[in-house]
Amino acid sequence: MRKRNSKDLLTRATGRFYTHEFIGRRLADVVVRTAQLEGRRSVSVIDPFCGDGRLIGWFLEAVSKRDGARPRMWSVELWDCDAAALDTARKRVLETAAQLGVEVEVETVLGDTFAHAPSRFGEFVVCLTNPPWELLKPDRRELDQLDEDVAREYVAQLRQQSSRLVEYYPLSAPRRRYAGWGMNLARAGTEVALRLTANDGVCGVVSPASLLADQMSESLRRWVFEEYVVHDIAYYVAEAKLFDEVDQPSVTLVVSPGVTSHSPTMLVVHDRALRGKEVRFSEQEWHSLRSDGYVFPLQFGPELLGLRSKWDNLPSFADLEGESQDDLWAGRELDETGHRRFLGDKGDYLFVKGRMVSRFRMCEAPSQYVNRDGPRIPSSADHYRLAWRDISRPNQRRRIQAAIVPPGMVTGNSLHVAYFRDDDLERLKALLAVMNSFVFEAQVRMRLATAHVSLGVVRKARVPPLNDRGLTAELAQLVARCEKGDEEALTTVEVRVAQLYGLSHEDFALLLSAFEKVEEEEKRALLTSPAWRCPSVGSQQLAR
Template identity: 35%
Template sequence: MDAASVMKLRIFSNQYYEFINKFVKSDFENSKMLGKFYTDLSIAKRLITDLLSQYEFPIGSNRIRIIDPFCGDGRLIKLLLLKIADIDVFKTVSLEIVLWDIDQVAVEKAGNEIKNIIKETSLDAIVNTENVDAYVLYASEEKKFDICITNPPWCLLKPQKIFHDRCTLQEINEYKKSVALYDTYIKSEFPLSQPTRKFGKWGTNLGRTGAEVLLRLMAPKGICGLVSPASLFNDQVSVTLRKWIFDEHRIYSISYYPAELKLYGPADVSSVTAVIGTGKTDTFFTTKIFGLEHNYETKILDKDEFEYVKRNQYTLPLETGFGMFNILRHLEKLPTVLDFCTENDFTFVRELDETRVTEKLSGYGKIGFAKGYMVDRYQFQADGLFLNEEKVVPPNTIKGWKIVWRDVSRNSQKRRMKATILPPGHIVGNSLGAICNMDERKNGLLKILLAVMNSMVFEFQARSHLVSNHVSAGVIKQLHVPYLTKEKKLQKLVDNRMIGKNVEWEIEVYVAKLYALTEKQFFAIVSRFDFSNNEIIELKTIAKQYY
């Protein structure tokens, strides 16, 4: 290790990891704190197969360097070597295997197990293990590895409340300083991986910086295999990193695995694997969208589809599937929610921070408090909580009518959009998104917007952007809505639905017609939702009245 890396480790990295190791009380806590999500073996094998199918063996070379900078238990390298052992051309060269990890026990154990594999397969290879922080050491090894493969930490770098009850105030302050110092280093070293927006001071995503580390280690004619949360290719804050990946590298393939597969134990998270090389991404990279039975649909993007991806912040419609591109391109011609709200003086609002929210509430009062669990589709169930006006001055928007929707909505839920309208006299916590109308005369338009936001067509768009569990205002703003006018019939349907009448299927069909979708296009969208045969039959019966 060079002197600069040693200095950076001592100043920026060691304090943070030493604190974690000292005060966590179990392997589970350690894994949660450090974002350890070990790669499912079936995913790892597919990734390695895809990687080796694209690897151009260097003619005339007598050595190949391979690295996993966040090796964990070494499973990716183990599986890679077992696959390589069956390929004759790799038997003509020597291999240098490099393993890095901050967990000394794990990296040493992985190194020993890999040495046994080398012995069993008679590969000409050596193994070098280092108990080191890849975010620091990478700089001395940039562009030096032929094959890079990893699953980096999946976590945000921020102080964790878990330590508050087990550490002294001085220890907590030292911990916060170590996090801040490490975060300062990461931000300066990996500006491409920094989120475009942060809520509060923190926001550095070590999974994103880990992807950047991997690509920076790749030699000029090398290749990488990456395991990542799917949000890398789909969120609203990694646009700069995605643009760099697409424009400065060649993406060979991306495979998407939905959260419902439960590949990471209890964690409700969708994931991707990507094979990336040097060069520039053209329009012909392969995508695979896996289903719940590990079946998958394959798509090779054409030029128009690739241009659509670039126009939409380099996001990929992973959850909806690439077979729906024609519908997405049709919808993209329509105005956005933000366009509609701007035209009608509706505003996106955040009214009450729910941090230590119990201190801001009371069991009585004039202003009702609304939180995520109280909201369902077209429904609101108050929980007897009110704003304590002696502690908080209410914003003026409590006098308005608001569309509110749940901010947290899991991939596994049947319907992810759950929105309703609140009358004046309510304040909204940040577990809800909110759009406010201060002009009662425009409530008809607000009801129509509610019908659109609760529709399958709208949620279909949202799912093409949502891979995390958050339905953010940033996503909602960019989704497309029909050219909306005061549709009296639709307003009446919404009124009826909000008092509990069974008219939701009719609202769905009505909204699909407003979007100018054909019956075939509408039911293509319906097929992406988990409805029973009886529900589909009922929906088709109502659709016949409109098509």
């Protein structure tokens, strides 16, 4: 066993990703353009998670290029929990100021920013930072290499830190915590930065892109967009590879306290070559974003926001769920952790992994059983279920991979499952047709910021009513053909579902244009399908 200091481990658990120069310089430029600096003799500036001080250095360089009168003195504070990084940051800021002929005073604070910050809320005219990007929880790999006493102390310190963060920064606390963990330091760090900013100040923050898209960040997002003016949002794709050792999509925000963001905010999307594209939202699109918890379509489809009116009045996937006999149940079945110890050649239920499921069919037959003395089999395994993969990378051609899993098989948690309590297989196949469609996937993709197609995101997607027997029969028949690889059926079912959503031919063409990995030949086949000339049973019913 290795003996390591629990404080060192705590520092590692609250680590960071250093800011790429392109991101940092652009952020600093926007902050300087936004800040109200005229008429001030001295300006207070802080980076509460300063690392090596690069953001404040770039900020001073941006200030030196600004036209007009500038403050004579910059009072800079640098905070960090890493003594070596803090010393580097101080030297860097002083050297940059000397090179630029800028007069600065630099104060450093070594310690826990999250604990120190509440006594300084509202003090700084400029706050510029990149908070740590970590989920606060113990690393099992670290614990396995520690002496028992050190491991116990480490976990205790993390729990104490987590409880303190929830108390100090409730807007950043997750709605659900697993085994008592779940506090995201990037969220909490963003809340810290905004609270440190003075009423007449400006704040610039670097964050994982999930801040603007995931469910856990909704409370914080609403606070930001409804209590602050958001001047600038920039998004950087993971493929730009802007952070060492991790491919992570990121965003920057520049905000000022005091006035709500009633008007649309512009988004600048940067591709892998760091070319920026401006995305401007109409008042209707901004209203749609606001009503959806300010979930921004970062990775996919900002140009499709106008189509939301086509499906916003339809029931959601979550509306199908309930306790009645004909309602839907959705969830996960078995935890796959350590699955080799409970799988074997004999048993009552075959075990299905995520990789075995593809669109409309199982691409690999399961061959191992759950041992009879293994984990308890949930009752859902006795039903026909719709199953879809949890893991699905953003750059995949189609992210939703869903098929029907029969009774007698049980799924691992790399799959989500759903079934109708009355075992209406025809209706379940109709739901599968909807879920595997471009229209459903577009809705889901517009809310995704990670490589997971979570049940929470799927629940928010809208679904056309599936109560008409003629409609469900038609879709079920098409699905039966899709399961056999019938290309004509695969095309027809897409058109039928688009019609059910009320999309015109032009609407569908716009939606398909957002799927960059889908070949033009397939798009042409979809748009020239004879199915457009023959309304479905369901669309005729809806029209009446």
